[in-house]
Amino acid sequence: MATFREAIRSAMRQAMREDPRVFLIGEDVGHYGGAFAVSRGLLEELGPERIRDAPLSEAGFTGAGIGAAIGGMRPIVEVMTVNFALLALDQILNNAATLLHMSGGQVSVPVVFRMTTGAGKQIAAQHSHSLECYFAHIPGLKCLAPATVQDARDMVLGALADPDPVCIFEHALLYNLEGALDEEAAPADPWRAAVRREGRDLTLATYGGSLGKCLDAAAALAADGVEAEVLDLRSLRPLDRPAIAASVEKTRRLVVVDEGWRTGGLSAEIITSALESSFYALDAVPRRVCTAEVPIPYAKHMEEHALPKVAEIVAAAKEALRG
Amino acid sequence: MSLDDLGRDGAHALLREMLLIRRFEEKCAELYTQQKIRGFLHLYIGEEAIAVGALSALTADDNVLSTYREHGHALARGLGAGPIMAEMYGKAGGCALGRGGSMHLFDASRRFYGGNAIVGGHLPLAVGLALADKMLGRKAVTACFFGDGATAEGVFHESLNLAALWKLPVLFLCENNLYAMGTAIELHAADTEISRRPRAFGIPAERVDGMDVVAVERAVRYAAEAAREGEGPRFLELMTYRFRAHSMYDAELYRSKAEVQRWKERDPIQLFERALRERGWLDDDARARVENDVLGEVEAAVRFAEESPWEALEDLEKHVYVRRVGADEGGA
Numbered sequence: 001m002a003t004f005r006e007a008i009r010s011a012m013r014q015a016m017r018e019d020p021r022v023f024l025i026g027e028d029v030g031h032y033g034g035a036f037a038v039s040r041g042l043l044e045e046l047g048p049e050r051i052r053d054a055p056l057s058e059a060g061f062t063g064a065g066i067g068a069a070i071g072g073m074r075p076i077v078e079v080m081t082v083n084f085a086l087l088a089l090d091q092i093l094n095n096a097a098t099l100l101h102m103s104g105g106q107v108s109v110p111v112v113f114r115m116t117t118g119a120g121k122q123i124a125a126q127h128s129h130s131l132e133c134y135f136a137h138i139p140g141l142k143c144l145a146p147a148t149v150q151d152a153r154d155m156v157l158g159a160l161a162d163p164d165p166v167c168i169f170e171h172a173l174l175y176n177l178e179g180a181l182d183e184e185a186a187p188a189d190p191w192r193a194a195v196r197r198e199g200r201d202l203t204l205a206t207y208g209g210s211l212g213k214c215l216d217a218a219a220a221l222a223a224d225g226v227e228a229e230v231l232d233l234r235s236l237r238p239l240d241r242p243a244i245a246a247s248v249e250k251t252r253r254l255v256v257v258d259e260g261w262r263t264g265g266l267s268a269e270i271i272t273s274a275l276e277s278s279f280y281a282l283d284a285v286p287r288r289v290c291t292a293e294v295p296i297p298y299a300k301h302m303e304e305h306a307l308p309k310v311a312e313i314v315a316a317a318k319e320a321l322r323g
Numbered sequence: 324m325s326l327d328d329l330g331r332d333g334a335h336a337l338l339r340e341m342l343l344i345r346r347f348e349e350k351c352a353e354l355y356t357q358q359k360i361r362g363f364l365h366l367y368i369g370e371e372a373i374a375v376g377a378l379s380a381l382t383a384d385d386n387v388l389s390t391y392r393e394h395g396h397a398l399a400r401g402l403g404a405g406p407i408m409a410e411m412y413g414k415a416g417g418c419a420l421g422r423g424g425s426m427h428l429f430d431a432s433r434r435f436y437g438g439n440a441i442v443g444g445h446l447p448l449a450v451g452l453a454l455a456d457k458m459l460g461r462k463a464v465t466a467c468f469f470g471d472g473a474t475a476e477g478v479f480h481e482s483l484n485l486a487a488l489w490k491l492p493v494l495f496l497c498e499n500n501l502y503a504m505g506t507a508i509e510l511h512a513a514d515t516e517i518s519r520r521p522r523a524f525g526i527p528a529e530r531v532d533g534m535d536v537v538a539v540e541r542a543v544r545y546a547a548e549a550a551r552e553g554e555g556p557r558f559l560e561l562m563t564y565r566f567r568a569h570s571m572y573d574a575e576l577y578r579s580k581a582e583v584q585r586w587k588e589r590d591p592i593q594l595f596e597r598a599l600r601e602r603g604w605l606d607d608d609a610r611a612r613v614e615n616d617v618l619g620e621v622e623a624a625v626r627f628a629e630e631s632p633w634e635a636l637e638d639l640e641k642h643v644y645v646r647r648v649g650a651d652e653g654g655a
Contacts, residue, residue, distance in 0.1 A: 023458070049458065055488070060447050060481030067451020070436065071386070072459060075451075094441045095448060103429035104420030105642035107436060139643050163645035191649025238651040 002181035004152045004174045008038050008114075010183050011156035012076060016046055019074060022160060023050040025065055026078030026114075027058075035080045036116060036175050062088035062113070066096045066165075069111035074160055079115040082131045082169065089134070096165040097140030111166075112159040117145075118171040118209045118259055119307055125295035128303075130259040132208070133266045135167045136236040142166045143236040144190050145208035149179030151190070151234065158190035169236075171209025171259075191235045193243035199229035202253035202320055205244060205270055207233040210257045210308055217257075217313035228317060236266060244270060245277035253320040254286040257308050262290040284323045287316040324544065326537055331604045335613070337379060337536050338599065341371040341592050343617045344395040347404055350621050351394070351411065351425075355571050359628075360411045363440075364425050367395040369566030372591035373498055374399040376539025377466060377561075380547055383433070386452045386465040391426035391440040392565075396468055402430045404620050405627030416631030422642070434463075443469060443476030446495075450482050453491035453556075464492040464550045466543075472503025474517050483556070487524040492550035494543065495521065495558040498533065500565045505577040521558035533561035534591040537598075566590075 002010070015022045024039060030053040033040035043051040054061035058079060065077035079085045085092070092113065099107040119128035136143045142164055146152045152170070159166035196211060197218050204214040211232050218228040231247050233240060248254050254274050258267040267288040274286060292306040326334060348368050354360045367374065374395035378387065389396040397407050402418050410417030411425050419429045419438075427438035436452070439445035449467035456463045473479055474497065486493040497517055501508050508515045521528040527549075531542045539561060546557035564586035568575050599605035644651070 021459075055481075055484060057481035057485065059478045060450065060485050063444070063447020063478065063482075064451035064454055064485055067448035067453075068455040068458070069451070070448065071452040071455025073455045090441055090444055091447060094444055095439075099437075100645065101642045102419060102423045102427050103431065103437070104417070104422045106419070106429050106431040108645045110645075142644075142648065162648070189649075235649050238647075238649045240650045242650055 001178055002149055004146070004149050004177040004179070005036065005038050007149045007152035007181050008156055008170070009040070009042065010181070011153040012039065013042060013045065014183070015157060015160050016050055021072065021074040022076065023052060023073065024076045024078060025052040025054050025061055027054055027056055027080050029053060029078050034078070036172065038175070039078070058084050058087035059091050063091040063095060065111050066091055066109055069109045070099070070107055074110055076112045076114060076160070079113060081127055082115045082117040083126055083129050085113070085115050086131070092135070092141070092165070092167075093138055097138045100164070101140060108163055109165045110163050112156070113165070113167045114156070115167070115169060116172045117169040118173060119291070119296045119303060120173045120209075122298055122300055122303060124298040128296035130291065132169050132236055133260050133264070136266060140165065141237060143169065145169045145234065145236055147174070147208050147211035147232050147234070149177060149181050150188070153181060153183065154187035155190045157187040169208055173209055191238065191240070193234055193240035194232045195229060195247065196232045197228070197230040199227035200251055201227045202255060202317055203229045203231055203247040203251045204255050204257060204313065204317065205231045205233060205247070206257040207236060208259070210259050213308060213310050213313060214257050216310045217317065220310065220314050221317055226317065226321065233270070239269065239273060241273045241277060244274050248274045248278045249281040252281055252283040254282070255313065255316045255320055256286065256288040257313055258288065258290050259308060260290060261293055262288060263293060265290060284320045287320050289313050289316050324537065324541055326598065326602065329537065334599055334604055337375055338592070338595055338605070339613050339617060340375045340399055341536065341595065342613060343404065343620060344371045344374065344398050345592060346617050346621050347398060347624065348394055350625065352567070352571070354625070360425065362424050363391065364571045365392040365569065366565070366567040367392050369586065369590070370498060370500060370533065370563045371395055372536035372595070373496070373533045373539055373561045373563055376536040377496055377543040380540050380544040381464070381466055384461065384463040385547070386434045386436060386449070386463060388436045388445045388449050388465070389438060389468040390442070390445070390470060391438065392470070393428055393438050393468070394425070397428040397430075397435060397438070400430070400433050400435045402428060402433060402435060404624035408624040408628040409631040412628040412631065414628055414631035415634040416627065420634055443473040443478045445469070446473070446478050446482035447485070449493050450485045450491060453486065453493045454489060457491055462551055464494055464547050466494040466496055468496045468498060470503070471497060471499040471501065471508055471517060472511065474520065475503065475511055483521055483524045483526060483558075486556040487526050490553070490555040492553070493556040494546050494550055495526070495556060496543070497558070497560045498563055499560050500563050502565070502569070502578070504569050505573065507577065518558065518560035526556050526558050528558035528560065530560045530562060533563035534589045534594060536591060536595050
């Protein structure tokens with residue numbers, strides 16, 4: 001057993017031991033031990049060259065990671081949260097995602113961007129957003145959202161083994177999650193969705209921090225005799241569209257749970273994908289449970305009210321079952 | 324190097340390179356009016372001494388990054404007039420397969436990493452390339468060209484700090500042509516002496532006459548030696564002037580003809596020619612030979628571009644990823 005946080009640390013340690021080109025760069029990754037304590041202890045073990053503290057210059061050190069990747073290294077850039085990644089979005093979009101195509105295939109950028117996402121810790125709007133869809137929108141990037149302890153490890157290793165720029169979105173509430181961790185296993189293919197609970201009555205499709213809520217909702221539904229299938233998308237770009245189609249064609253009903261906002265969000269893309277592939281297999285209008293269209297508030301009761309809730313997922317599922 | 328160190332042949336090589344850039348770009352402007360070249364076209368005419376002087380002081384192992392006004396740097400780095408012209412035509416024989424155009428010339432084999440058109444956006448890349456060289460134990464420097472306009476961007480300050488903090492071998496080469504697009508430096512900089520800014524980060528910096536190819540070569544050579552020996556980044560503010568409009572869309576409402584004329588009296592090619600003639604290293608015959616040689620190369624480049632094929636439409640989605648994964652596998 002290990003925590004989600006330990007699993008990421010384990011993967012980074014393993015990668016850095018096996019490949020001298022891998023290094024970690026970001027704010028407070030070294031002496032502080034990581035803002036979320038993910039890299040704690042690695043500085044002592046691997047030294048300041050490879051566990052490189054960066055100033056509060058998101059565009060600067062993200063771009064430096066991209067440049068180092070072009071120069072032959074395999075950097076892991078830790079951006080403290082997705083909210084701060086907006087300061088580096090120019091680097092991620094206009095450089096990391098664009099250079100290969102714009103150079104006619106000459107300049108590849110094997111860099112990994114790790115960042116925290118999501119709400120639930122009462123840290124208010126500027127630290128709580130879920131902006132995965134901004135990145136999943138961009139051709140040239142690949143995007144992963146681990147939801148289990150094993151995936152937290154496997155996705156870091158899978159991203160580092162990939163020749164393209166990969167974003168990994170780590171939900172802040174998952175760091176203390178405990179689960180089984182096999183540190184010897186060959187990493188699972190990170191690019192395919194996984195069925196976390198089998199069911200035949202409807203599909204709950206989700207990713208990252210909302211997986212737990214969906215599993216709880218499925219358990220509640222089971223008590224009422226409803227068998228919900230829980231599909232963990234894992235890869236947000238590319239989306240595993242065949243897996244969405246397969247699950248929906250089996251259950252004929254779809255509820256998408258996404259901590260991002262509804263408008264222009266990933267939930268719209270997932271539902272559209274299901275409609276494009278499986279329209280005639282559906283027995284009900286697809287539903288979605290998303291974050292309310294507000295900046296995330298500080299007050300606990302308001303924050304909870306803004307975010308997807310298990311009861312809402314159960315209600316949406318029952319609505320879908322009615323047709 | 325001084326003119327003496329360069330010698331007659333070395334001096335002729337610099338003259339030829341500057342003239343090649345000049346004639347190549349004059350041809351580009353002509354081709355633009357014929358609509359052979361489209362999109363944005365930013366001409367370097369007037370600033371040739373910087374690209375030629377700087378790049379002649381670097382080695383093949385060094386990295387070079389430039390801006391969207393990079394035809395001169397690309398030519399001086401040896402990308403070849405043919406592939407550069409074909410790129411502007413949008414042809415498959417272009418140095419970026421026609422994916423980049425005038426603003427995005429690339430040649431990874433020559434460590435030439437663009438052609439970058441988000442002002443200042445390539446400065447952090449230069450820091451990263453230098454970091455990789457340092458971590459991998461390579462003795463290379465990374466030369467990063469940018470204009471005075473870029474010095475107002477946040478990443479300019481971030482990049483200088485990072486390069487100084489980590490003592491990285493970056494040459495920051497600021498081509499100060501006195502305008503950020505159409506905004507004069509007095510209107511965009513609180514302190515118009517840009518070379519004072521890097522000193523705040525402890526980066527040695529100096530102002531150099533960017534119209535004097537020998538002075539540029541010498542300054543870049545010294546700066547590169549220091550950076551290569553592990554002394555950290557260096558910064559040069561190269562004073563220059565763009566003789567042509569910002570781009571082909573620019574009506575030049577923001578500066579006077581008299582000002583442009585004053586600067587043309589310091590045309591870097593004419594200045595250098597005059598020095599060579601005074602030295603007895605150049606006569607009318609030799610000058611005509613260089614001219615013909617360069618015009619022949621430009622004509623050959625145009626022919627190369629004209630004859631180059633278009634990339635097949637089915638290749639559109641190539642090179643978005645090195646490797647397609649998951650549900651994308653088997654895709655383009």
